[in-house]
Amino acid sequence: MEFVHESPPMRVVLRPGSSVTAVPGEAERLGLRRVxxxxxxxxxxxxxAVAAALGDACARLHAEARMHVPVEVADRAVEVARATGADGCVAVGGGSAIGLGKAIALRTGLPLIAVPTTYAGSEMTPVWGLTEHGAKRTGRDPSVLPRSVVYDPELTLTLPVALSVTSGINALAHAAEALYAPDASPLVSLTAEEGVRAMAGALPALAADPGDLEARGRALYAAWLCGAALGATTMGLHHKLCHVLGGTFGLPHAETHTVVLPYVLAHNAPAAPTALTALGRALDADDAPYALWELSSRLGAPRSLAELGLKEADLAVAAGEVAGQAYPNPRKVTAQGVREILRAAYEGDPPPPTYRPNQTER
Structure with a gap:
């Protein structure tokens, strides 16, 4: 057995009410006086509420985060950070807010505290993203990794069930790709599998009772694990597809991940039997792609890219853009293969039962 694993320094606080009780302490621990x-x-x-809890340590509240972090939004936030003399940043919200906090950290070097209100899990990764001229570009830099992450289940109680479900499936996508990433390790695999198991159990519970604080906390725990697994590995075809669909065509982030994931997994299954076996264990299912499709459908998530607003004419454009870029994936990426995935996701029918443990890529 051979592998390399690096665990970045980060402090995690998970408890109800921690957004107002723990954030000031985390800022003080980092020596921050103007955040x-x-x-x-x-x-x-x-x-x-978080700003009020920080009191005099809050330099300003900047409520201009937007989906996919347009570069002009990031530029404006950096200007505000510099103008206020901020010595740190606290990002409160979902992937858009965390992404903007990362953009500030990338450009200024300011330490970041993340207070997630969804299950996206991006707070656990050193990955940043910016959208400019209709294209989303991403990168990895340790400076964008939050120094502290404060998970407060109470903040997610008002998160609508529909968004809770798609946000949770988005987190599952992180774990799924981490399981077959070229730089995975035994610890990553264990983390990813447990993240999938925890999220798959939490989502039906919180959908049945949105006020179930235990289920909400369990989903945050799962998001932490799924995000950490992705943060330690390299993204593949699924994330590249979703970045193109979001950055170029403006599709909503979590919903796009939810629709696309089963079809990418079905496509990659012949070349990643070990990863699919782990996913199946976590989901208690023989066919992981179908199980994820059925779970999201049962919980009321969107089923197709057409439902999200993608036009049929966009399929070929998206396929060409995705296939024209290099990134790791267990199965060779071809324009034809990407078109087939996109066509299936556009129509929204159940993914084909392609997974067999003894299959190998032809």
Whole structure:
């Protein structure tokens, strides 16, 4: 057995009420005296509570985060951070807010504290993303990894069930790709499998009772594990597809991950039997791609890219853009293969039962 595994330094706090009780302490622990609090317009009320808890340590609340982090939004946030003399940043919200906090950290070197309100898991990765001229570019830099992450299940109680489900499946996508990543390790595999198992159990429970604080906390725990697994590995075809669909065509992030994931897994299954076996164990299913499709459908998530607003004419454009870029994937990426995935995801029918443990890629 051979592998390399690196665990970046990070402090994690998970408990109800921690967004107002723990964030000031985390800022003080990092020696921060003037922090910029960033969020999106819809998360401003929650962010104001965090800002109030910080008291004099809050330099300003900046509520301009947007999906896929447009570069002009990042530029404006960096200007605000510099103008206020901020010595740190607290990002409160989902992937858009965390992404904006990462953009500030990347450009300024300021330490970041993340307070997630969804299950995206991006707070656990050194991956940043910016969208410019209709294209989303991503990179990895240790400077964007939050120094502290504060998980407060109470903040997710008002997260609509529909968004809770798609956000949770988005996290599952992180774990799924980590299981067949070229730089996976035994610890990553264990983390990813447990993340999938925890999320698959939490989502039906919180869908049945959105006020179930235990289920909400379990989903945050799962998001942490799934994000950490992705943060330690390299993204493949699934994430590249979703970045193109989001950055170029403006499709919503979590919903796109939810729709696309079963079809990418079905496509990659012949070349990644060990990963699919692990996913099957976590989902208690023989056919992991179908199990994920059935789970998201049962919980009311969107089923097709057409439902998300993608036009049929966009399929060929997206396929060409995805196939024209190099990135690791267990199965060779071809334009034809990507078109087949996109066509299936566009139509939304159940993924084909392609997985067999003894199959190998032809």
């Amino acid at each position: 910029l609090v960033v969020c999106g317009p819809r998360g401003a009320e929650t962010a104001r």
